[in-house]
Structure formats: structure tokens, C-alpha cells
Amino acid sequence: MNPLRTGRSLTAAAAAVVLSLTSVGFANAGVPRDHGEDEITVGIKFDQPGIGLKTPDGTYTGFDVDVATYVAEELGHDPSDIVWKEAKSADRETLLQRGDVDFVAASYSINDERAQKVDFAGPYLLAHQDVLVRADDDSVKQPSDLNDKKLCSVTGSTSAQNVKTELAPDAQLQEYGGYSECLTGLENGVIDAVTTDDSILAGYASQDEFKGKFKLGGFEMSNENYGIGVQKGSDLKEKIDTALRKMVADGSWDAAVEKNFGPAGYRNEPAPEIGVVVK
Template sequence: MKVPQAGAVAVVIALALTTSGCGGGDEAKGTLSIGIKFDQPGIGLREADGTFSGFDVDVATYVAKQLGYTPDRIDFKQVYSNDRELLIQYNEVKFVVASYSVNDKRKEKVDFAGPYFLAHQDLLVRSDDNTIAKAEDLNTKKLCSVTGSTSAENVKNTLAPKASVLELGSYTECVIALQDRLVDAITTDDSILAGYAAKKGNEGKFKLTGQKLSNESYGIGLKKGDKDLRAKIDAALVKMVEDGSWETAVKKNFGPANYKYEPAPRGLTSGG
């Protein structure tokens, strides 16, 4: 019998290990990988001590529990607005809970459970700025948003086509640019902006203009065609509303900013 060369054996072992890890890595390790934002106060934030806070974190943790995963078995992974679909498609995460607005373009690549929250696009400006009262005022201003977000596209296409738009990698960078007067406003969902306005150290520096420039229905993104997982997540979201956990999470994360949130979306309540 011919004995395989050492190099060939190494290749065989490597292939075997790779194959055993494909698709079932989370299950083998007993953990569940969930994509969240790491830099959005009130939504998804990685604290200095390594823990996580925010409404999306609470939703993800609740859903994971209903799927049989305790908090210590959740592996939160950072996602950015422009890479959420890729992380789902390439099995880097099982699902994404990251202020992920449902739209037709995204539904071509991934499926959505929910929606579990309704936000509205708004503007955040410096507290001493009284020159921006409506979206059209942005035509002579510099606006900041995040690469891959639908918000800047909405402003440029329909609301203020002459606005100068600066796209950065995160909303945290946009807030710094706004504070340093490099931009005049930030646009994204009011829930995200409220989190930044209420963040410790930012009190009194910024204000929301109170616009409702669009409706943003947050869904939980998952791999296209995974009907079983989608049904389980939908059932978990309904239960979260019914047992009061949804309301508790909203008040805990948005209450300090006096944020006037919308009720739970229809379909998660007895209202249909």
C-alpha cells in the first residue's frame, strides 16, 4: 500500500477541517453569530468594557433566547451599513439586527423578518443652528451620512438635490464632523440621531429638527430562502411585543432622549 506523502496528508486534514466548519460553524461551537452595529448609542453600541447596549441588542438577545441561545452563547459581530448583505450571504452571521431598513433592493439579496420597529428619517443639527428648519434648507448646506445608507440618497434624489453630501464610515465620524463645523447636518433615522443627542457628553450640543422625511421599517436580515428561520424570528418578535419586553426595551434605550417612538408595527400585535 502506498503511504501518502506528508504534504498530501496535511492537505487532506486541512480540507476535512474546512468542510466540517462550513455552514455549521456556529452550531458546532454552540454559539450564534449575530450582526449588530457597534457605534450607535441607543441602537447598538459596544461599551468600553466590552459589553453591548441598545435596542437592537435587546431585540437580538430576546430572539436568540427564543431560538435556544443564552446571552453567553451569542457572538455579536460588527456590521457596517454597506456590508450587511455580504455578511449574511457568506454565512459570517446567522442574521443581522442593525437598524436595517427593509427595501426592495435589499430584498433581492436577503430576506427579512419583521419589521420590528418604525423609524423616520430626520436631521440632526447643532443646537445653536436655526438656519435648517426643513429638508429644502439643505440645498445650501453640507450634509453628512454613512456610506451605504439610504438616507443621503433620499435627500439627494428627492428633497435637496443641491445639497453637498459627505459620506463617512460611521455616524460617530459624522457627529464629530458636525461638532467641528465641517458639516451642517447629519441625516439618518430619528432613533439613531436621538441616541447620539442623548449620549453622555453630547447633552445640549445637538438637536433633532423633527422631520419625518421617510418611513424606515427595521427588519432582521437573514439568508434568502431560509423560511424556517424567518418564521421562528417572526414568532419571537410577536412574543416580545405580547409579553411587554418590546415596550420595556424601547423605553430603556430611547427614554432618556424624550424620543417619541412609534407603536410596535402592525403584524406584531393583535391589530393585524
């Protein structure tokens, strides 16, 4: 028997097995297959209950996690091979521009300034800016009541700036590294109100440790169209849009909303039309 021929046969057989595996379902994961890599890296929030949360046991939960997992599967990647990377609000564009992540699904509101730096698939959720205050605080009945209040949001978020420039110019803006820090400040009385999207605030308010301590103001101060960020000019945008349309059509979107927001009684908007940003 010719050893060289035998080696070639074994190599060909191994290649055939690999090709067979990659053609079935989501056997392979990683960046899109034409990149030739084994993993796909996705930026999410690590500290937003109901949206994107890294739990003490090292698992990840939340609506953005479920959306990103569905999209990754539609791109041909197994969930077990997704590498989750923390994408803080101030870092999202940088992560994409440097190629540290393949896409970002991190309560990432689409706006003109960001769209100059990255491309957005979606939107896949329409949220509204709101405020969270202590349950016994009846002093904030409308957005203008935030004047002279200590208002907290996170560095890089548009939420606090929206309030300060348009609704309550005399609010004392405090920017922290994460919403968990804002919640601690609110609980301790150092902060009077926390502002961000109602979906995020509802997730925090529903946590066991915070139940009964906070309440939503119920203000719809802005439309926040959550999109999935990709590098400028990336062909992933169209592929992700296709995946999102399928997620809505097959009922997976509704299931993810109920799973992540239902326990908090959050009244979500219907699934937005992919490609249409609500102003």
C-alpha cells in the same frame, strides 16, 4: 466488569446529561440546534448609542441588542454564547450572503433592493428619517433648507440618498464610515447636518458628551421599517417573526423601548405589525 460495556455506559450517561441540559430553557446557545454548533453570531452596529453600541468595557447595549438577545433566547440560545459581530451599513448583505452571521439586527431598514439579496423578519420598529444640526443653527427649518449644506451620512445608508434625490438635490453629500465621524464633523463645523433615522440621532444627542450641542430637525422624511436580515430562503425568518410577536405580546418590546430611548425623550411609534411594512 466488562471495560467496553462500562465505557459505553459512561458515554450514554454523558449523552443523556447533554440532552437534558439542552431541553431546559436556554442552556445551549449558538445557531439553531439542527446546525449542531455552540454559538450564534449576530450582526449589530457597534457605534450607535441607543441602537447598537460596543462600550469601552466590551459590553453591548441598545435596542437592537435587546431585540437580538430576546430572539436568540427564543431560538434556544443562551445570551452568554452570542457572538456579536460589527455589521456596518455597507457590509450587512455581504455578511449574510457569506454566512459570517446568522442574522443581522443593525438598524436595517427593509427596502425592495435589499430584499432581493436577503430575507427580512419583522419589521420590529418603525423609525423616520430626520436630521441633526447644531443647537444654535436655525437655518434648517425644512428639508429643502439642506440645499447647499454639507450633509453627512454613512456609506451604504439610504438616508442621505433619500434627501439628495428627493428633497434637497443641491445638498453636498458627505459619506463617512460611521455616524461617530459625522457627529465629530458636525461638532467641529465641518458638517452642517447629519441625516439618518430619528431613533439613531436621538441616541447620539442624548449622550453626555453631546448634551445641549445638537437638536433634531423634527422632520418625518421617510418611513424606516427595521427588519432582521437573514440569508435568502432561510427558515430562520419565520422563527424570528414568531419570536418578535411574542416579544411584543409579553411586554418585552415596550420595556426595551423605554430602556433605550426613554432618556432621550424619543417619541417612538407603536410596535409595528410583524410582516407589514409601512410605506
